[in-house]
Amino acid sequence: MSVKAFELVPAVEREQVMGEKVRINIECIECCGQHLFLGTNDCFIHHFILEEHMTAKGKLAYKAQKLLHKYLGLKKPVAELKAASALERLIVLCDSTITVVDMVTLELVPFGGIKLKGVTAFCINENPVTGDAFCVEMAVVLARRRAVQICTVHEDRVDMLKEVTTPEQPCALSLDGYNICLALSTQYMILNYSTGASQDLFPYDCEERKPIVKRIGREEFLLAGPGGLGMFANAEGISQRAPVSWSESVIAAAVCFPYVVALDESFVTVHSMLDQQLKQTLSFRDGHLLQDFEGKVVLASSKAVYILVPLPLERQIQDLLASHRVEEALTLTEAAQRNIPKEKYQILHKRILQQAGFIQFGQLQFLEAKEHFRKGQLDVRELISLYPLLLPASSSFTRCHPPLHEFADLNHLTQGDQEKVQRFKCFLISYLHEVRSSDSANGFREDVDTALLKLYAETGHESLLDLLASDNACLLADSAPWLEKHHKYYALGLLYHYNGQDSAALQMWVKIVNGDLQDSTRPDLFEYVVDFLSFCSNLDLVWRHADWALQKDQKIGVQIFTKRPISEEKMGQLNPNDVIAYLEKHSQALLLYLEHLVLEKKLQKEKYHTHLAVLYTDKVLGLISRPSANEEQLSAARQKLQRLLKESNLCRVQLLLGKIQDSELLLLERATLHGKLEEHDKALHILVHQLKDSPAAEEYCSWASASQDRSYRQKLFHQLLSVYLDPDLPGGAQTIAAVDLLNRHAEDFDAVHVLKLLPEEWSLPLLRPFLCGALRASVHARCTSQVAVGLARAQNLQLQHDRLKYRGGPILVSEKKGCQLCHNTFSEPDCACLPGGTPVHIHCVAKKALDLPKRQHENAHRSNHT
């Protein structure tokens, strides 16, 4: 399929040229502005005005109005006409001679300078180098001359600037700046007439085929090549565009960007310079001339003149798109950039990109489509709207008009092919995902997010949860039924939660946990709900669901209360008393909660501590009384109790003592409780005599004195020692335990005191570690204090030294010098110095120091009087 790039519009009818005369042919054309000049084989020049107008159908049409015709009087065909509009002259080639006529009157203008006879071809420089607006540069080829003449045409004369010789006879030429592009008899070449540099282009037999040399732009030429090729060459002799392929019989070529138009015996062909493709073929018989004048392509048979009117670019692009030629359409669009105002171009370009994207989308070329959508800044809703039901019902979107594509919707596109449907959906998912992460969703985030949610739900995509858990704009009203339809109940809960409807969310989840709804998204949903409740600031909701959670599992359920984060604000804070009261009927949970308060959060409240201790105690007592309970359970329970008793200073001791008083087993606990009451004798008694556990007794001493000073500790250890040594007790004194105690805790005893206590008959080696320890400790203490004394002294000396240094130079004391205070002489070197270094007797200073307060007092008085 091809594009319609041009339309052939008649301009000058045959009657207007020849009237009744049949044998008259058009030989050449010149067109500038509205003026159209024709040269005929009977040596006439015709001057028309071409008027453009729109037909009722909105098409461009031309009406030619003849102004004048003029016979040149040579009986030869007019071979070439070129306008020099600034000079109001027409340059005419007729009978191998160049003449100049007035553009308006068509009268011959006599001109001076050189005569140009025997001319076979000439051309005008469209890119002149002189910079003189009132002269035209021209290159002329003379018969049988291997040369090109460069001339300038002025109003009244023609000057020759230069003659450039060529290797062969030139037959056709074109000029751009200093570059002459020449068809010689066997080849094309480019000559720079300023530098003289020349460049062969390629061989071409001009005798056999008529050459074409056409300047198409700055320093670029189009040439007829072998095999009917249209070759491009620049001034350096390099081809920067691939050739276009004409027929071998090509007669003429013209350029109307981005097209190359060529004429042969029966067709006009249109190629794009952008991709070298043939775009359009127009049938045209008897074609004779084809030329472009300032963008206007004029075509003539020997009898009539036509204009090739380019169709609006937009139309051409749309035609290309209609035949799915995306690349070509884009190429053409981008080439149009230089002909269209910037804003207009941007709008056009975007639209074409979007259309191109949709074409590729329809062909499942998603990568390309995505790229074009992105570049074309597609309103993403255009795409979403193709998928039934994805846009929210509330969306105000309507597709753009004229439409960007021809698809009704996805069903239309896929014709029910499910595999395709899936592929389209996958594409939309990935596209929307990208749109979300860029900022091109601006303004329609609701539409995007809701559509994405629906797609995720429908396809069971794992990102559904991520979407709901993150910042999103999914519309609840639209999404909720959809999620329900696809059994995404957990997700629905998340959506409710995101929309501040926690109650609805919990309802959903509870139903799933209870098995009333089936959704296996989260196997750990119960834990999740509990966690959710623990963070839930709506206390009403928490209380409403706590029962359910605790009934399901107390251990996990209690986390509603224990995992609750502590925050400064009052809102969402639970009063522990309320919780405890509430948990009364869930004993396991209550215990866990109290543990949480006391052991983890370390709340210093007697009530909680006692409550926990009581619960522990009850548990232990319960286990004791239950025969089925095993050792491990019991010891674990006791350990907990013991730890609490030891660590807590808040439990109500008497109460607890009362509870365990009767138990034969809980001696250690009892001792601890006594310890709490500082009833160490009772405690030690229990430990030593009832429990007979001397390590426990020692540990007790350490524990009970842990936060006390050394003497308290010593006292306690001495107490234990006395208990051991008490001969009045049943079983007598516990010598071994006493020795061990001494040896192990030497530092906790006052050795002197201990030695007094010990029975005479004990052997020393028995107490060797104790004595060594004691001795070493005492020696150590002595040494340490000596060091301390030494250091203090050194410091003192240092200070004195500093002081002396501060005071300054030597003090001279001699037998002849007297003390300032008593005026007696010095008899000994010892002296004291007054401020300023005056030596005085030490005893005088001492005396003075004693007097000083009095004197000062007097001084103060005196100064008051002055």
Place this chain on the structure above:
Amino acid sequence: MPQASRTKKPDVKVVILGDMNVGKTSLLHRYTERKFKDTISTVGGAFFLKQWGPYNISIWDTAGREQFHGLGSMYCRGAAAVILTYDVTNWQSLAELENRFLSLTDTANTDCIFAIVGNKADLTDTLAHGPDTESERGDEAQPEVPCPTPPGTPLQHKQVSREDAVALYARVLRYKGLEEKACLPAETVCFETSAKTGYNVDVLFETLFDLVLPSILKKRSEGESSTVDLETPMEVKRTKAGCCA
């Protein structure tokens, strides 16, 4: 493969020469479109713009037909690299390179790089059946034209050996009046390829692109100023991975 923007100017030119039917168009097509399909006889010439890192490289496919022979010199004018292509199953195609095509390269740059490429290696070498893995990129989803030789189809006789190509390379250098030692070694620039299977095709083009980079830099610096810039090293080493993939 991302095509260079439609309107960019090329920085450097690579030209593929060789007799008709040796597979020039197919090679370019394989490289740019990543597939092998039936080609129609190239009319005149065509080119493709390849973006290579920050540069645009134009690759010209020429017509091998005698009729268009005269255009060769023009295509080669200013070329930084010329790929002389023959068909490994056709001795004449190698001979033609020397007889007809070598003289066309007179218009190429003086530092033009020459590559000698024997195409259709799939017909004579089992090795060339799989596409060379290192150059095959995973961007081709559609099924390949089935390329393994069907059982029973014997490999054709290889008329041109690698040694012949290496020898031609030496003669090319001599023709150019170049010292063999000062030029790229034959191992670097003699390839055997298959446009049909893709064997060695990416390697061929990408090796050449890397080799012409200094030429681009030179062209740029000449274009920018006439001052000699001692700082810009001419032997800029580029790794393949660093270029657009």
